[in-house]
Amino acid sequence: MAKGGLAIEITNARGGALSGKLHIELEPHAQAIGGDAMEVSFDVSGHKRFEISNISCHDGPGTLYAFRLTADGYRPYSFFQLMKPRAQNLASEARVQLMANPKQVSDITAAGFKDLPPTFRRALESAVMVGLAPEDRDLVGLSGSALYDAMGPMRKASLLNLVAKGLHSSTERMASLVRSPAILRQDRCFAEVDPALHAKLSRSDRFKSAPGALHKPPPGFVLMDSFKSRDSHANLQVTFMRHTDSDIMWADIDIDEASGFEHGFEVIRNAVIDGRTNPYLVRELLLLAVDHQTIDPGYDFVFR
Numbered sequence: 001m002a003k004g005g006l007a008i009e010i011t012n013a014r015g016g017a018l019s020g021k022l023h024i025e026l027e028p029h030a031q032a033i034g035g036d037a038m039e040v041s042f043d044v045s046g047h048k049r050f051e052i053s054n055i056s057c058h059d060g061p062g063t064l065y066a067f068r069l070t071a072d073g074y075r076p077y078s079f080f081q082l083m084k085p086r087a088q089n090l091a092s093e094a095r096v097q098l099m100a101n102p103k104q105v106s107d108i109t110a111a112g113f114k115d116l117p118p119t120f121r122r123a124l125e126s127a128v129m130v131g132l133a134p135e136d137r138d139l140v141g142l143s144g145s146a147l148y149d150a151m152g153p154m155r156k157a158s159l160l161n162l163v164a165k166g167l168h169s170s171t172e173r174m175a176s177l178v179r180s181p182a183i184l185r186q187d188r189c190f191a192e193v194d195p196a197l198h199a200k201l202s203r204s205d206r207f208k209s210a211p212g213a214l215h216k217p218p219p220g221f222v223l224m225d226s227f228k229s230r231d232s233h234a235n236l237q238v239t240f241m242r243h244t245d246s247d248i249m250w251a252d253i254d255i256d257e258a259s260g261f262e263h264g265f266e267v268i269r270n271a272v273i274d275g276r277t278n279p280y281l282v283r284e285l286l287l288l289a290v291d292h293q294t295i296d297p298g299y300d301f302v303f304r
Contacts, residue, residue, distance in 0.1 A: 006081065010048065011097055012098055031064075164297040
């Protein structure tokens with residue numbers, strides 16, 4: 001049987017090299033002519049380009065294969081590839097970007113407080129944290145660098161996601177009108193905002209009205225309305241609430257879960273932990289954005 005070869009670029013969601021082991025399985029399509037199943041493994045060692053040779057294929061029309069890629073810490077990725085008898089076939093996927101498996105992430109590495117965007121630092125320095133639930137109470141009384149350092153990986157990842165998205169043009173750079181956080185969780189941030197933000201989003205073509213009934217206001221606040229960015233996935237939702245005895249305005253800010261985001265034959269819907277959005281998957285969705293410029297929250301994963 002004739003033989004063919006394939007060279008393919010495989011990276012993480014940011015476009016960087018993987019680490020550890022990469023395993024590739026090849027299986028001829030059920031209706032394909034010729035071909036043989038095979039498996040190859042690579043020690044990645046910082047490489048992005050991988051070559052597979054001696055792939056059996058029909059001498060003529062070629063053989064359609066299903067490729068399945070697995071790597072330490074990442075979700076599997078699958079695609080079809082027509083193999084013809086030539087030294088190097090044209091890859092059907094110019095570059096495969098693997099998504100991290102949130103369950104395999106144990107920690108993150110992120111910029112220090114002094115290296116954060118000035119708008120972000122000022123907001124943290126003016127923070128007045130509220131202990132609305134037991135999970136919030138360890139941050140009460142903290143602000144600035146002490147608050148940033150005490151968040152832990154999931155809350156820090158969530159906030160970095162929100163800041164990156166909120167400073168992007170697709171959200172009208174709304175983060176510049178966030179005054180100070182009050183509650184930080186793995187899936188959202190409650191913060192005092194400039195009332196001008198409400199007017200800005202209500203007239204923006206980049207946002208649409210959204211249901212806000214599931215966003216319960218804290219004691220002393222009443223729900224106003226909610227807006228969601230017009231993205232196909234990783235939408236920013238901003239739900240406004242006003243204090244009953246003053247003009248103080250808060251917003252519940254979160255990145256909504258993915259709806260049918262396709263990645264390598266797999267339909268991705270947000271991984272959840274205790275019913276909440278997983279911020280590690282949100283990072284991958286922001287990096288793999290298909291309808292606007294890639295958004296990079298600026299932190300890296302530490303895998304188990």
